[in-house]
Amino acid sequence: MRVSVLGVRFPPHHTGGYELHCAATVAGLRAAGHDVQVLTSDLREPGVQGPADPPWVHRALRAFDPAGSWPGLRAAAAGERHNARVLAAHL
Numbered sequence: 001m002r003v004s005v006l007g008v009r010f011p012p013h014h015t016g017g018y019e020l021h022c023a024a025t026v027a028g029l030r031a032a033g034h035d036v037q038v039l040t041s042d043l044r045e046p047g048v049q050g051p052a053d054p055p056w057v058h059r060a061l062r063a064f065d066p067a068g069s070w071p072g073l074r075a076a077a078a079g080e081r082h083n084a085r086v087l088a089a090h091l
Contacts, residue, residue, distance in 0.1 A: 001034045001035070002034070002035045002036075002037075003029055003034055003035070003036045003037070004036075004037050004039060004090065004091065005022065005025075005026055005036060005037070005038045005039070006039050006040075006087070007019065007022055007038070007039075007040050008040065008041050008043065008061075008063050009040060009041065009043060010022065010023065010038055010040040010057060010059075011023045011050075012045075012048050012049075012050035013043060013044050013045045013048055014045070015045070026038060030056075036056060037056050037058065037090065038056060038057045038058065039058050039060065039061060039086070039087065039090050040057065040058070040059055040061060041059065041061040041062065041063035042059045042060065042061065042062060042063070043063050043065060058090065060086045060090075061082075061083050061086055061087075062079040062082050062083060063079075064076070064079070
């Protein structure tokens with residue numbers, strides 16, 4: 001089975017339990033022999049070091065850093081158009 005997982009964050013760049021549960025689910029599906037691709041944002045947690053992402057993790061979506069400032073309507077719209085193109089190509 002081919003599975004696409006879509007999320008704002010994915011370990012090691014995560015903020016809580018949701019992302020860890022998602023990673024555990026992905027690991028279980030991959031261990032069962034399924035083709036799982038993860039599409040996530042380019043947000044990075046400061047100071048987090050980890051191994052390079054495997055080829056099935058794609059950090060190509062743009063997201064606004066909740067700790068940052070609002071980029072403005074024009075930048076937000078450009079980010080949404082970018083994400084729509086990335087998602088269409090991924091699917």
